[in-house]
Amino acid sequence: MSQFHQVFFDETDEHLATMESVLLGVDLAAPDGEDLNAIFRAAHSIKGGAATFGFADLAALTHILENLLDKVRKGSMRLTADMVDACLNAKDVLAGMLGAHRGGEAVADSAISAVESWLERLVAGGHGEAHPVIESVPPAAAAAACATLYVELDCCLPATDYQALLQSLTALGELSVVQEGGGKDQLPWVLIFTSTLAADEVAESLAFSISPEHFRITQDHGQQDEGDFGLFLSSSIASPTQTAAASIAFEDDGFGLFEPLVPAAGDSAPAADMLYEEDGFGLFAPVAGPAAAPAAPAMLHEEEGFGLFAPLEPAAPEQAVAAVPAAAAVAPPRQERAAPAVENSIRVNIDKVDLLLNLVGELVITQSMLTQSSQELDAVQYERLLGGISALQRNSRELQEAVMSIRMTPIAFVFNRFPRVVRDLAGKLGKQIELKMVGENTELDKGFIEKLADPLTHLVRNSLDHGVESPEVRVAKGKSAVGRLTLRAFHQGSSIVIEVTDDGAGLNRERILAKARERGMPVNDALSDSEVWGLIFEAGFSTATEVTDVSGRGVGMDVVKRNIQSMGGRIDIDSMPDFGTTISIRLPLTLAIMDGMSVRVGRDIYVIPLSFVLESLQPQAQELKTVAGRGQLVNVRGQYLPIVSLAAFFGNVDAAAASDPTSAILVIVEAGGYQLALLVDELIGQQQFVVKNLETNYRKVEGMSGATIMGDGRVALILDISIIARHNQRPAQTAARQAMTDEA
Amino acid sequence: MTEQLEYHHGQSKAVRELLVFTLGQEEYGIDILKVQEIRGYEAVTRIANAPAFIKGVVNLRGSIVPIVDMRIKFGLGEPVYNAFTVVIILNIFQRTVGMVVDGVSDVIQLAEDELRDPPEFGSVVETTYIEGLGTQGERMVIIVDIERLMSSDEMALVDITDRG
Numbered sequence: 001m002s003q004f005h006q007v008f009f010d011e012t013d014e015h016l017a018t019m020e021s022v023l024l025g026v027d028l029a030a031p032d033g034e035d036l037n038a039i040f041r042a043a044h045s046i047k048g049g050a051a052t053f054g055f056a057d058l059a060a061l062t063h064i065l066e067n068l069l070d071k072v073r074k075g076s077m078r079l080t081a082d083m084v085d086a087c088l089n090a091k092d093v094l095a096g097m098l099g100a101h102r103g104g105e106a107v108a109d110s111a112i113s114a115v116e117s118w119l120e121r122l123v124a125g126g127h128g129e130a131h132p133v134i135e136s137v138p139p140a141a142a143a144a145a146c147a148t149l150y151v152e153l154d155c156c157l158p159a160t161d162y163q164a165l166l167q168s169l170t171a172l173g174e175l176s177v178v179q180e181g182g183g184k185d186q187l188p189w190v191l192i193f194t195s196t197l198a199a200d201e202v203a204e205s206l207a208f209s210i211s212p213e214h215f216r217i218t219q220d221h222g223q224q225d226e227g228d229f230g231l232f233l234s235s236s237i238a239s240p241t242q243t244a245a246a247s248i249a250f251e252d253d254g255f256g257l258f259e260p261l262v263p264a265a266g267d268s269a270p271a272a273d274m275l276y277e278e279d280g281f282g283l284f285a286p287v288a289g290p291a292a293a294p295a296a297p298a299m300l301h302e303e304e305g306f307g308l309f310a311p312l313e314p315a316a317p318e319q320a321v322a323a324v325p326a327a328a329a330v331a332p333p334r335q336e337r338a339a340p341a342v343e344n345s346i347r348v349n350i351d352k353v354d355l356l357l358n359l360v361g362e363l364v365i366t367q368s369m370l371t372q373s374s375q376e377l378d379a380v381q382y383e384r385l386l387g388g389i390s391a392l393q394r395n396s397r398e399l400q401e402a403v404m405s406i407r408m409t410p411i412a413f414v415f416n417r418f419p420r421v422v423r424d425l426a427g428k429l430g431k432q433i434e435l436k437m438v439g440e441n442t443e444l445d446k447g448f449i450e451k452l453a454d455p456l457t458h459l460v461r462n463s464l465d466h467g468v469e470s471p472e473v474r475v476a477k478g479k480s481a482v483g484r485l486t487l488r489a490f491h492q493g494s495s496i497v498i499e500v501t502d503d504g505a506g507l508n509r510e511r512i513l514a515k516a517r518e519r520g521m522p523v524n525d526a527l528s529d530s531e532v533w534g535l536i537f538e539a540g541f542s543t544a545t546e547v548t549d550v551s552g553r554g555v556g557m558d559v560v561k562r563n564i565q566s567m568g569g570r571i572d573i574d575s576m577p578d579f580g581t582t583i584s585i586r587l588p589l590t591l592a593i594m595d596g597m598s599v600r601v602g603r604d605i606y607v608i609p610l611s612f613v614l615e616s617l618q619p620q621a622q623e624l625k626t627v628a629g630r631g632q633l634v635n636v637r638g639q640y641l642p643i644v645s646l647a648a649f650f651g652n653v654d655a656a657a658a659s660d661p662t663s664a665i666l667v668i669v670e671a672g673g674y675q676l677a678l679l680v681d682e683l684i685g686q687q688q689f690v691v692k693n694l695e696t697n698y699r700k701v702e703g704m705s706g707a708t709i710m711g712d713g714r715v716a717l718i719l720d721i722s723i724i725a726r727h728n729q730r731p732a733q734t735a736a737r738q739a740m741t742d743e744a
Numbered sequence: 745m746t747e748q749l750e751y752h753h754g755q756s757k758a759v760r761e762l763l764v765f766t767l768g769q770e771e772y773g774i775d776i777l778k779v780q781e782i783r784g785y786e787a788v789t790r791i792a793n794a795p796a797f798i799k800g801v802v803n804l805r806g807s808i809v810p811i812v813d814m815r816i817k818f819g820l821g822e823p824v825y826n827a828f829t830v831v832i833i834l835n836i837f838q839r840t841v842g843m844v845v846d847g848v849s850d851v852i853q854l855a856e857d858e859l860r861d862p863p864e865f866g867s868v869v870e871t872t873y874i875e876g877l878g879t880q881g882e883r884m885v886i887i888v889d890i891e892r893l894m895s896s897d898e899m900a901l902v903d904i905t906d907r908g
Contacts, residue, residue, distance in 0.1 A: 358806075361806075362806050365806070604789065604790060605789075649792070650792030650793065651792060651793060692806075692807070692808045693808075694801070694808060696807065696808065696839070697807065697808060697809050697810055697839045697840045697841060698791075698801065698808070698809075698810040698839075698901060699900070699901060699902055701791055701792070701793075701794070702793065703792065704791075704792075707789075707801060707808045709803045709806065709808075713803055714787065714789060714803065715788075715789040715800075715801050715802060715803050715808055716789065717789065717791070717792075717801075
């Protein structure tokens with residue numbers, strides 16, 4: 001059972017996120033029906049899942065939430081701002097509960113009961129107008145009701161452990177085997193399964209072990225063909241006459257109930273929408289098949305009320321027998337229906353994707369090894385071989401791109417939380433904020449998405465708290481009372497840039513410097529703006545005059561910077577007094593593969609990431625200048641750039657270049673707005689490199705960002721240009737700055 | 745270590761299996777379960793500013809593996825690299841590390857009563873990394889806790905502070 005918990009957690013996360021984003025976007029004056037349905041569906045799905053997996057606390061709270069949402073959805077209550085707040089609050093508590101089940105901290109009982117009573121108060125506010133039937137019946141009872149399902153499994157599937165499967169079903173409910181599968185006739189397994197689970201839930205459980213086309217699940221819907229019939233069967237002991245009636249009805253048209261609707265619901269979204277307009281409500285009915293939530297209510301709503309109660313009845317044996325062939329008959333259309341109804345995606349463990357990525361990486365290495373060795377072959381004699389190798393190169397590159405794209409996720413996954421964050425914070429701080437998000441569909445590596453959430457939240461909070469002024473101050477400054485916060489994401493070269501821009505007060509240079517002095521940092525007024533801004537990334541640095549619960553404790557910006565750097569990115573600040581601040585985060589699109597230039601220094605080969613390289617040139621003697629007899633500069637079209645000898649940097653004595661730059665090559669690189677010329681012996685070539693982590697088996701090496709395997713199988717180290725640039729900057733800085741960097 | 749002890753049939757004495765390698769005149773034994781494979785020495789990629797005994801990194805079927813020359817580290821034997829130079833690939837603390845030694849002599853099984861307490865001195869390896877001495881007749885093998893040695897600060901193989 002617990003192996004499904006993760007799936008439930010993930011799905012619930014998504015549902016909660018949907019709920020939140022829709023709630024935030026909903027127009028109170030004229031709420032869109034589809035929006036309300038979406039919120040309701042999310043709550044309902046969470047409740048269903050929670051009840052199935054035994055998370056009673058989640059189920060109980062979502063149940064109340066659902067009651068409220070159901071009324072709103074049906075128009076028996078008007079949506080109010082208070083309701084939105086209550087729902088958002090409930091969402092937070094739910095997220096907290098979910099976290100607790102995942103092993104996190106438990107949510108305070110007081111918080112839970114507070115939000116529960118809030119919701120109940122709201123529900124009670126609309127009492128009397130709503131359908132009494134629904135009101136009076138605790139849906140929890142429906143969730144706990146038993147449903148009987150007929151399950152048919154194809155036998156003799158390879159790699160399927162039927163006994164384990166049966167055992168896992170037994171754990172979920174009552175299971176009896178009608179027919180054992182296998183044997184020489186290849187009979188399918190036929191099972192009767194009675195549990196509180198709906199058919200789609202059982203199907204989902206089964207789908208973990210068996211692919212969907214190899215099993216069929218049918219609901220015992222003998223009693224479902226008459227509207228109010230099921231209502232009176234809740235005692236779950238059917239009298240013989242009732243059973244008989246049910247059986248007859250079942251044979252007549254009980255089944256037909258499903259069939260015509262099946263294609264209708266699955267065919268297209270409009271069909272589902274159409275049905276929605278009526279009061280959909282077989283919400284608690286265990287609808288057969290892995291139907292998605294949108295289809296489920298639509299299918300059953302015609303019989304008002306029945307779905308709610310019908311599944312109470314355990315099947316009579318004769319019905320079971322009758323239903324088995326029927327189950328097989330209905331199966332194919334159901335699968336067709338399920339496919340378009342669910343989102344066209346699969347959930348795959350990230351480890352599998354990473355493994356795939358690794359294997360593709362190995363393939364690319366092997367391919368470039370082949371390409372390299374084939375270059376020595378005679379083009380005429382080995383025409384076919386060479387043709388094959390170039391096809392392989394093309395294919396492996398495409399394969400690589402395809403595999404990489406699996407990991408790419410729109411940044412909207414991170415951005416989506418901010419409307420809520422901004423709304424809450426603005427309320428708390430008494431500020432008016434308009435949030436604008438640009439480029440939410442920009443894709444980046446999934447690994448970054450998770451790691452970006454915290455730093456970005458921190459930056460947004462900072463902007464709201466310190467950046468944007470209160471409305472009065474803004475008006476006094478001649479700005480609009482409403483502050484603007486813009487989140488922007490876009491691709492630039494092989495990086496993705498994420499900007500957090502506010503039109504607030506900007507960073508205060510004097511205050512930062514004063515604070516730095518107060519903390520005993522050796523600073524002086526000669527520091528450039530960007531150096532001053534850099535100070536706020538020092539640990540424990542906060543210029544907020546008072547500590548609020550929003551920010552100002554001075555933990556954060558240093559963590560933000562560390563997080564971004566650990567992702568191989570960098571963070572820059574741009575600020576103008578009274579115009580605002582832009583903080584930009586620059587991340588590589590992916591960490592796994594990069595374009596690079598390989599260079600030779602002495603006997604060693606190094607790789608320079610291409611994103612840092614501006615150009616390379618062979619210097620003339622007259623272009624070289626020395627400064628104070630020590631540092632060397634090169635004149636590149638009027639600009640004097642410092643020369644850094646990689647041989648000297650790495651203590652490589654055997655590099656020829658160390659002595660005479662004119663016989664060597666200068667590679668001009670740029671990092672952090674700072675250009676320098678790297679002195680190398682030779683350029684070898686430009687190609688894609690699979691980045692390997694040095695820290696997996698070794699440790700971090702100063703000036704190296706990783707390693708890669710060259711075409712000949714040897715290891716080459718990848719230079720970390722920003723570190724090298726910073727090293728070079730250091731001696732040029734004031735002694736004060738130097739002392740501070742060392743201290744940090 | 746107890747979980748790695750093996751029990752022989754008909755014999756109640758615990759037996760440890762050790763891979764024995766030589767450094768100069770001395771024989772060292774390490775837990776054979778920590779050994780992934782034994783390879784010849786191949787050209788390494790040097791790492792700038794690393795201690796001399798860290799020869800560099802090699803490509804071991806797609807992973808980047810550091811190579812440590814124990815002969816340089818302990819100043820024993822001749823650090824020559826030829827067709828007979830042996831690298832023991834170790835699998836320790838979820839990492840793979842290569843270790844150059846003078847030679848691999850054999851695999852021995854050591855009974856409980858052949859184990860002696862570590863000496864107070866008398867080895868180039870610091871005594872904290874020595875688990876004990878194994879004696880078989882005239883032969884004496886110094887048993888090294890290779891995992892502890894390799895993860896020690898002085899080997900400089902692991903970041904001393906493993907902060908994110």
